[in-house]
Amino acid sequence: MKLTYNKSRVSEEEIVTIGEQLSSYAEHLKEVLQHGYEDEESSINLPSDKELMESVGAAVRDKNTTSLKYILVIGIGGSNLGTKAIYDALYGHFDILEPSRMPKMIFLDTTNPAFLAHLESFFDKEITNEEEVVINVISKGGSTTETVVNAELALGMLRKKYAGIMNRLVVTTDFGSLLWKIAEEKDITRLSIPEKVGGRYSVLSAVGLFPLAKAGVNVTSLLSGALEMRERCLSLDIGKNPAMASAAALFINYRRGKTINDNFIFHPELESLGKWYRQLLGESIGKEHNREGEVVHIGITPTISIGSTDLHSVGQLYLGGPEDKLTTFISAEYDKRGSVVTPEVFAGVLSGVAGKKPADVAEAILKGVKIAYEKKGLPFMEALLPDITPASLGAFMQFKMMEMMYLGQLFNVNPFDQPNVELYKIETKNILNS
C-alpha cells in the first residue's frame, strides 16, 4: 500500500516535527512486541501469533464438512465489522451475482425483526442438514444484548430441526467471561480473545480469523500482509511510516478546523472496510476526557463516501460546502479485465468512451475528482492498495490500527476504551429488566 499525503496541506516541517514527537512511542510499540498480550497496544502481536493460528486451524478442521453452505456470524461492532469488511471486499459484494458460490456468510448484528423473520424462512428452505451451517457467536464481553438475543433466536430456529446443531457452534469470547463459562459447561467449541485486545482491534484474532478461514479466505496471507505493514509502521522515520504520517496529517488538519475525515472509497466492495474504519476512528479518538481526566470533548468525525456513486449525491456539498474535511481517497489498482465500450445503441450520446474499458472510465473519474479537489484547495491524502487481496486488506487494516495508536498519542486520549458507549448499554439493560 502506498500512502501519499503531499496534498494534505501539511508542510514537510510539520510532518517532521510530529515524527520527532512520536518516535519514543514507536520505540514503545517495538517493546510491546516482546510482551505478548500484556500491553494495551498488544493487538500488534496478533499477526505473528503461531498459537493463535493453531487454535483457529483446529476449530476450522473440527467444523469441516464438504457440504458447508452458510456461516452465520452473530456479533456486533468490533466483533463483526472487520470480518464483514474482508468478506465483502473479496466475496460478499458479489454474492447476488454468484448464487452458487459457497460458503456464504450471513451477518446477524441488530435485532431486526424483519431480517430475523426472513432468516427463519430462509433456514427452512435452504438448509437441509446441520452440516450445511456453522454458527459463530462472537462477543468479547460476552453479554452484549443484541448478540445474546440473536444467538438465542437463531439457535432456537435451528434446534427445532437439527438435534446436532450445537456441534456446529463456535463461541468466540474473552477467556473467563460468563459466555465462556456457559459454553464450557455445555461443551461448546470455544476460541478466546486476549483480554487486552479490544473489539475494534480484534479482526486479526480468532474473531476474524475463524469465520474468514471457514469462508475460504487465505488468512495466512491476511496475516503476512499485516506483519509486513507492522514493520513499516514501527519505523522511526515518518517518511517511511504510513501510520505515523497519516496520523500527523489528520491531527494537523484537525487543529485547522478539518474536524471531519471523509474516506472516499473508489471501490464499492470496500464500503464495509470503510465502516470498519469508521468505528475504529470514531470510537478510539472521540472522547469526553483526555488521559489526565480533563473534559475535552474531542474527536474526528469519520464519514464514508463511495465513488463514484456519492459524487452524484454529496459531491456538490464536498466541493462547494463547508471546508471542514480532510479527505482520504482509498482505491486499489483497477482490474483491467472487461470488454471495451463500443457505442452502438446510444452512439453519439457521449464522446470519449469508445474503446475504453470500465477501468479506464473509473480511473478518469477518480483523477478528475482529485484535480477538482486540488483546484478548490481541499486537502486530501491517498491510500492506494496494489490490489484487493487478503494480503492487501491485512496490510491496510494493520496500517489503520497503528495510525489510531499514534493518533491517541497526539490527541492525548486513550484510543482503546469506549466509556460512553457503556452508557446506552446500561440504560438498555435497565429498560429490559424493568
Ligand code: PA5
Ligand atoms: O469496539 C468495541 O469495543 C465495541 O464496538 C464492541 O465490539 C461492541 O460493543 C460489541 O461488544 P462485544 O464484543 O463485547 O459483544
